[in-house]
Amino acid sequence: MKKFMTVGALAMLMGGTAMAETIGVSVARFDDNGLTIMRNGMTEHVETLDGVELIMEDAQDDVARQLDQINNFIASGVDAIIVNAVDTNATEAMSQAAASAGVPMVYVNRQPINMDTLPEGQAFVASNEIESGTLKAFEICKNLRAAGKSGGATAYMLMGQLSNQAAVQRSKDVEDVLGMDMCNFITLIDSQTANWSRDQAQDLMTNWLASGEPFDAVFANNDEMAIGAIQAMKSAGISMDEVQVGGVDATPDALVAMQAGDMDVTVFQDLAGQGAGSIDTAIKLANGDDVDKTVFIPFKLVTPDNVSEFIQ
Amino acid sequence: MADATQGTGGLTFDTKKRAWPNELNIFFALILIIFAFEAAGQLLPYMNGQSFLFDTRDRFDTIFNEARLRIIILQVAIIGIIALGVTQVIISGGIDLSSGPLVGATAMIVMSFAQTELVNGGPNPKAVFGPWAFDLPVIIPLLVGLSFGALIGAINGTLIAYTKIPPFIATLGMFLICRGIAQAWTRGQPVSFPTESYALIGKGMMPVYLFFALAILFHFILKHTVYGKHTYAIGSNEDAARMSGINVQRHKVLVYMIASMLAAFAAIVLSSKNLTAQSGMGIFYELYAIAMAVIGGVSLTGGRGSIIGTVLGAMVFGVIQSGFTYIKLDAFYQLMAMGAIIIGAVVLDKVRQERAALRS
Numbered sequence: 210m211k212k213f214m215t216v217g218a219l220a221m222l223m224g225g226t227a228m229a230e231t232i233g234v235s236v237a238r239f240d241d242n243g244l245t246i247m248r249n250g251m252t253e254h255v256e257t258l259d260g261v262e263l264i265m266e267d268a269q270d271d272v273a274r275q276l277d278q279i280n281n282f283i284a285s286g287v288d289a290i291i292v293n294a295v296d297t298n299a300t301e302a303m304s305q306a307a308a309s310a311g312v313p314m315v316y317v318n319r320q321p322i323n324m325d326t327l328p329e330g331q332a333f334v335a336s337n338e339i340e341s342g343t344l345k346a347f348e349i350c351k352n353l354r355a356a357g358k359s360g361g362a363t364a365y366m367l368m369g370q371l372s373n374q375a376a377v378q379r380s381k382d383v384e385d386v387l388g389m390d391m392c393n394f395i396t397l398i399d400s401q402t403a404n405w406s407r408d409q410a411q412d413l414m415t416n417w418l419a420s421g422e423p424f425d426a427v428f429a430n431n432d433e434m435a436i437g438a439i440q441a442m443k444s445a446g447i448s449m450d451e452v453q454v455g456g457v458d459a460t461p462d463a464l465v466a467m468q469a470g471d472m473d474v475t476v477f478q479d480l481a482g483q484g485a486g487s488i489d490t491a492i493k494l495a496n497g498d499d500v501d502k503t504v505f506i507p508f509k510l511v512t513p514d515n516v517s518e519f520i521q
Numbered sequence: 522m523a524d525a526t527q528g529t530g531g532l533t534f535d536t537k538k539r540a541w542p543n544e545l546n547i548f549f550a551l552i553l554i555i556f557a558f559e560a561a562g563q564l565l566p567y568m569n570g571q572s573f574l575f576d577t578r579d580r581f582d583t584i585f586n587e588a589r590l591r592i593i594i595l596q597v598a599i600i601g602i603i604a605l606g607v608t609q610v611i612i613s614g615g616i617d618l619s620s621g622p623l624v625g626a627t628a629m630i631v632m633s634f635a636q637t638e639l640v641n642g643g644p645n646p647k648a649v650f651g652p653w654a655f656d657l658p659v660i661i662p663l664l665v666g667l668s669f670g671a672l673i674g675a676i677n678g679t680l681i682a683y684t685k686i687p688p689f690i691a692t693l694g695m696f697l698i699c700r701g702i703a704q705a706w707t708r709g710q711p712v713s714f715p716t717e718s719y720a721l722i723g724k725g726m727m728p729v730y731l732f733f734a735l736a737i738l739f740h741f742i743l744k745h746t747v748y749g750k751h752t753y754a755i756g757s758n759e760d761a762a763r764m765s766g767i768n769v770q771r772h773k774v775l776v777y778m779i780a781s782m783l784a785a786f787a788a789i790v791l792s793s794k795n796l797t798a799q800s801g802m803g804i805f806y807e808l809y810a811i812a813m814a815v816i817g818g819v820s821l822t823g824g825r826g827s828i829i830g831t832v833l834g835a836m837v838f839g840v841i842q843s844g845f846t847y848i849k850l851d852a853f854y855q856l857m858a859m860g861a862i863i864i865g866a867v868v869l870d871k872v873r874q875e876r877a878a879l880r881s
Contacts, residue, residue: 241709242709242710399846399849400852401846401855402852402855404804405801406799406801407799408791408795411794411795412592412595412596413846415591415595415596416592416596416842416846416847418588419586419592420571420847421578421580421586433797433799436797437795440795444724444725445588461647461713462647462711462713462714465640465641465646465714468641469641520643
């Protein structure tokens, strides 16, 4: 943190007429892997900007602590606040605190509960969940067409926990894509839940294989289930060249499976991009520019062609 | 037993009044459920007359759909291994809720000692420890896992036997502790990419062979060793067992240790089968293991039940799970149907028990 303050101070000295801006950031947890990628995205982006200073705080998964941090930011006169909410149900109070002090606020990655009633000068930066399932399903549809299966193809779908919004959304996205004129040659034989788990996906896929119905593709709500399905198909002696398998998340395990030629499609949530996007949005709000209430950072499609870019 | 006058204390023992072995009833229930799915395949219009167990697509040499037979057992083999331990705990009059989270914790720890250095020619992206922990001989993760299981079991058993905490509470506490260990070990990150030799433990049908081998072993131990007789004795009447000279406390510790070591072994097989360990592994396993034992006729009041029953209970689970996928039952209704079948099976067993008691 010290480093950024120094950078900020230096920039202030050297920037001359450029106005220095201070942004307070409260992140739900510093030790969360995904959020760390987002946090690093913020700091790296700030280093490329002139005269922007970040004050980064760890809310340690504590709602009360996070609200205190926001009030502290307001008291120390920051130009904008970025919040990665600990609990998205507790954002109302944060929005009010910032709005009544007239400090612009940006929610990042986790959608605030008061999204519909966000006060003036507040916005939400994240990826649009609808894209993840859609990108994956459409890519598999294209691949099946390219393989000359547009006369009719069949597929299975592995769903995440049925009580989980992302699972329901990603499944619906696949169904929507399969409803499009271009892709309606694909019929879903069956959709079942494997609760995000590789193990359950393995067993479920083996059960499907037991029925002996031919199929061309497997859609999975996440990479873990896609890998489980791949393991089941491989131990049943199915050639992975014959089947299109798609997941979501671009986990290291999935990227390795893709390198090995087993997995065909996955989708990467650009967390570093969300971090950088939240900084840009905060600066725009601080400058009084017009900003959309929701700023979407696109998901990235990962295929064997570009998989090497995603492997660290 | 052919002689009708056999019995203890001069009591006559009438073989005609002897009830069927309980296991036979579970076996019939299993057949009944299979028949129900087979009928559903014929009756449901969208099934196109497919068969559940038989090879209607001419894919195998035998008349059976061998792939179906394999998955029915494969998908319950790992929880089945846990159920073997849970069976012993319940027969001794206890309960073990910690086995599911123990699977998660053990998998995480064991996999950290089973990682390989190179993945697709690149460095392992999931390495937990430094280079010293790469490509260790497979015996090391095995020993680490079983020792961890033994430790957790010893703590469970000691708490229950010596401080007299109810087993439900002691193992509920351990449930939370183990899930915590699983999550804290790598702060929620999965551990993947094991060595080739480690990957062999759960490859293909290995989980089934291991399950059956352990089932035979513990069937023998429970029926024909002092350990087994003491386990039944303590579960039937703890005070009587103590007065007849059994060291009840020491024996309980042993039972919980064996149960936790079986759960730890299940974790090893599971992580090997999946080539990964995740902190969320084993969720609901403790409940499914208990349900398998109970469906198999193990009495929660202790003293009654058998390994054969539990194995059949596990197969009932396998048939139901496979059957649901076979008839393409809507995913949103499967849990309800599963719950209803579990309750139904136990109610049937209870009715039968009471009838048998009335007859004699």
